[in-house]
Amino acid sequence: MNVTNCLLLCLGGLLFCTHFCQSIEPLTIGAAIGISTVGLTYFKSQTYCRFYECCDDRSIPANITALRLSLEKTLYGQHIVAQHIIPALTAHFSAQSKSRKPLVLSFHGQPGTGKNFVADQIAKALYLEGSNSGYVVKYLGRSDFPQAEFVGIYKERISNEVRSHLRSCPRSLFIFDEVDKMPSGVLDTLTSLVDYNAFTDGTDHTKAIFIFLSNTAGTHIADHLGNSMKAGKLREDTRLSDYEPLLQRAAYNMDGGMKKTSLIEAHVIDHYIPFLPLEKAHVVQCLEAEFRRWDKTPDRDIINDILSSSISYDRMHGLFVSSGCKTLEKKVAMAIY
Structure with a gap:
């Protein structure tokens, strides 16, 4: 049997292809298998992936422009969020990006200020299926990690599931909601997974995104903004730099999933984003x-x-x-x- 016919059999998924191709030179067989892998990938992209979700550009369009327009139209009172989320995501998805780690964002603010809303908007813009995408993974502090005595079990679960999802799709989005309701230490297992050059098995983690949502420091944000406004500063003139150090200290010292966490000690959180209290x-x-x-x-x-x-x-x-x-x-x- 010639190489072409052998290759066609391989593309058809016939496992006994190599049995028919034993007379072909090993290098030729290697080349044929390489070509067949490319062929199968192309075949999948033109058939299955046209109708079902795959880890590709069709299913993960990463439409940052749509996100920007949506936030401009539907997000109220959060100028700092809009100013920094869009550039952070744009840089992360840029073709020129040379990042060696995932993008890690930590949202802080009182209930009702838009943390979940923005996280859902990000998922909707990045993935064709939005929050329903198989590549969007969400954890809830109170329901997923309710008991402090099981921190060790929770850490192993998070580590295994994050690794599995990244192997399935390096462009996965992980959202950890109610971080302030999680036991202290449960997020430590993520530190090595979101740090530089984390994986030694060849798994690409640099395209992933991790978002933490927490009510922690909500009152600190409100006090800082209130005092600034009473001193004559306009709400819209406050900047991220006014809040980031405050958020980092509060998250590290207050009860919750980030208390004394190595995530903060190792400086792997890229941006602490304040959600200002609403008027x-x-x-x-x-x-x-x-x-x-x-x-x-x-x-x-x-x-x-x-x-x-x-x-x-x-x-x-x-x-x-x-x-x-x-x-x-x-x-x-x-x-x-």
């Missing part, structure tokens, strides 16, 4: 957006009723809505029905 004007924007989501014109009477009956402000400064935009979805839905 009344931002909550009004959230309410208006909810009406539009229902294809309804915002009803001022309902909005004013929700603001007067369901909104409370922080005791320290009296500037910020305690629950942010959380629960507003259900308030508007109930009013509409």
Whole structure:
């Protein structure tokens, strides 16, 4: 049998190809197998991967432009988030990127300020299937890691699952929500996985993204912003550098999954992103957006009723809505029905 026919058999998945090709030179067989691997990859991309999710550009378009436009339209009161998330992701996915480690982001802020919303928006922009993608892995602190005495088991689970997902698709996204509700030490196992040149088995981890979501330091952010505003500084004039050292210290010292963690000690978290507390004007924007989501014109009477009956402000400064935009979805839905 000639090389061409042998190759065709290999492409057809016939395991006995080499049995028919024993008379062919070893180097020729090696070349044929190499070509067949390329052929099978091409065959898969033109058949299976056209209809099902694969770790390729079709399933992972990484549409940063769409993310930027979405955040500009739907994210309220978070100028620092918008200013830094887009450049960080753009650099990470750049063809010129020479990063030797994954991108690691840590989101901090009070409930209702948009941490989960932005994480979901990132997943939606990066993956064709959004948060439902098989390459988006999400952990919840309270449900996935509820008991401190099982930290060792949790660490082994995280290590095995992260490694498995990265072998399946190096461009995976890992989201760890409710980090402040996790036992201290559970995230230490990630340090070696997100550091420089972490894997010795050839697994590529440099294209992955890790995002940590935490309420830790939410009050610190609010106090810092409130004091700045009372001193005459505009909210929009505050910068990431005003908050990053504060967030790093608070995350390291306060109870939760990052307390005394080697993730912080090893400096593998690339960006600490503050989600600022929301003011009344931002909550009004959230309410208006909810009406539009229902294809309804915002009803001022309902909005004013929700603001007067369901909104409370922080005791320290009296500037910020305690629950942010959380629960507003259900308030508007109930009013509409």
